[in-house]
Amino acid sequence: MHATTLELILAAIAEDVGTGDVTAHYFVPAESTARAKIVAREPGVLAGVDVAERVFLEIEPRLEVKTLLQDGSAFQPGDVLMEISGPTRGLLTGERTALNFLQRLSGVATQARRYVEAVKPHPVQIWDTRKTTPGWRLLEKAAVKAGGGTNHRMGLYDHVMVKDNHLAAHGTLEELQSAIDRVREERPGTRIQLEADTLEQVANFLTLRGVEMLLLDNMGPAKLREAVAMNAGRLWLEASGGITLETIGGIAATGVNAISVGALTHSARALDLGLDFE
Incomplete structure (x- = not known):
């Protein structure tokens, strides 16, 4: 223990x-x-x-x-x-x-x-988030796994997630590429993921080297399908943002690799x- x-x-x-x-x-x-x-x-x-x-x-x-x-x-x-x-x-x-x-x-x-049952038969993973009860993260993430879900990053220390607020402070493609290169040099093995709110961002991020994952935030099924086509299997795609049991089936059908759901922990x-x- x-x-x-x-x-x-x-x-x-x-x-x-x-x-x-x-x-x-x-x-x-x-x-x-x-x-x-x-x-x-x-x-x-x-x-x-x-x-x-x-x-x-x-x-x-x-x-x-x-x-x-x-x-x-x-x-x-x-x-x-x-x-x-x-x-x-x-x-x-x-x-x-x-x-x-x-x-x-x-x-x-x-x-x-x-x-997990709601996305069958699509080959998509259900990911948790950091929206956990303070102090309970290890336990709640273990419970997600017990239910058949998959753990996303455990904390800020084990996975790079460049979100919209980070981009606001460090947002040009040249600056992003420089920071990604530094992570690759100084923290080898650390996964790097960028958050995209628009299809234009998806296109731009696909030009960067060293990125493994994109988070597609608050995109509906139509935009998600476009993003999946643009990506053409290059990066791991995660869909996120206000997803419910009623909507998750349609999201899973778009071809994304993973769907993150804060409700697994914050609303259980x-x-x-x-x-x-x-």
């Missing part, structure tokens, strides 16, 4: 438990043991199993946690996702924090799966999962 994920788990536990679970301390005998299960109340795709398990074990190492489904598994209402047994106090103290992680991440995975609803005692 990544160190930042463990830090997030510990912060979430501290936020909820603070100086101690007073309800469990006064109303549950110290020697009490119990068995419980996490059950789906609605259909979805699972993500965050290892995080939920770690929450319980950080709170009470004597708990036994058995995962019945793995990340990426589809489930239906009534399916048991996880079984937990051991000291009742620890089980109750960990319940909400574990569910918070599991519900949120499964919501992201479920959302990603909907978009937490799923309804519950912990039931046996």
Whole structure:
């Protein structure tokens, strides 16, 4: 488990438990043991199993946690996702924090799966964005993968994305080419992508060397098809901008290689999962 994920788990536990679970301390005998299960109340795709398990074990190492489904598994209402047994106090103290992680991440995975299914049978990837919950990026992007989506850049450090605001400050083709050449020399292996808002920009960017990808921003299907024809397979083309489940099929049919959807993470609803005692 990544160190930042463990830090997030510990912060979430501290936020909820603070100086101690007073309800469990006064109303549950110290020697009490119990068995419980996490059950789906609605259909979805699972993500965050290892995080939920770690929450319980950080709170009470004597708990036994058995995962019945793995990340990426589809489930239906009534399916048991996880079984937990051991000291009742620890089980109750960990319940909400574990569910918070599991519900949120499964919501992201479920959302990603909907978009992946919506573009079939077109050979196009569904990409996530940086529109993630602060501190949750690694987890939410892992949930996107669990749902069948593909991770775009993880952050500002691992992928060049020259967007409209960058172009406003550094926008001539000569300046762009000079900057691209410097990246190639100083940061070999770093992917370089330019954002195009118009077909004229697409034509101009295709004259540059060292570019691997273009982001076609807020273009409708007709313009996207023109861009695909102009590109003729040279660069990887990503469509982006206000894409919904209702419109994504038409976008996929244009021939772009990828479609990025901020809604995979910023608009995913937490799923309804519950912990039931046996």
